[in-house]
Amino acid sequence: SQQGEEDPQALSIQEGENATMNCSYKTSINNLQWYRQNSGRGLVHLILIRSNEREKHSGRLRVTLDTSKKSSSLLITASRAADTASYFCATDERNAGNMLTFGGGTRLMVKP
């Protein structure tokens, strides 16, 4: 079964606006990762946040992690048309090695 569940499933915004995507999970984790997938392509790793971290930044990306609520959010600031893609969270569960469990993804469309 899916560990991470993204919300919303689809999001449409105008260029320049911020996009926020949420992810919930069920078990204890070592880390949570966010990936991006352009249509018909493989996934590209964006950011990894460890279970003892609360916030992480990378360029226009900001990720938060709340282990008490078992949730994470990905914020893309000042979005661009090129940010149009699907975004997935994935959890690395404790005692599961490096295996990841992926959510169903959020499809983001940024209109120029």
Add this chain to the structure above:
Amino acid sequence: SQTIHQWPATLVQPVGSPLSLECTVEGTSNPNLYWYRQAAGRGLQLLFYSVGIGQISSEVPQNLSASRPQDRQFILSSKKLLLSDSGFYLCASDPRGNNQPQHFGDGTRLSIL
């Protein structure tokens, strides 16, 4: 950094035919390797993973199998394809150790007719 090569990019096969998808990895040694399947508009389902040559673990019972004949080669096979095997197949790799991201190939889109 790692580069994952997958081929072919697209494949159309009749029901009951065999399958062989290949994945090779560059830029790392002794990686963990993974095969995922992705249905249209959905997340990834882990099919197989391997921590070393000849070591394969299956996550989902099905008519697919995987093999790892060399350190950086991972093969997904089937003797007889089913309609339900259609999907987007992704190979991924990560180096050993904790808190490592996975690197993905560009996938194979498999259509069963």
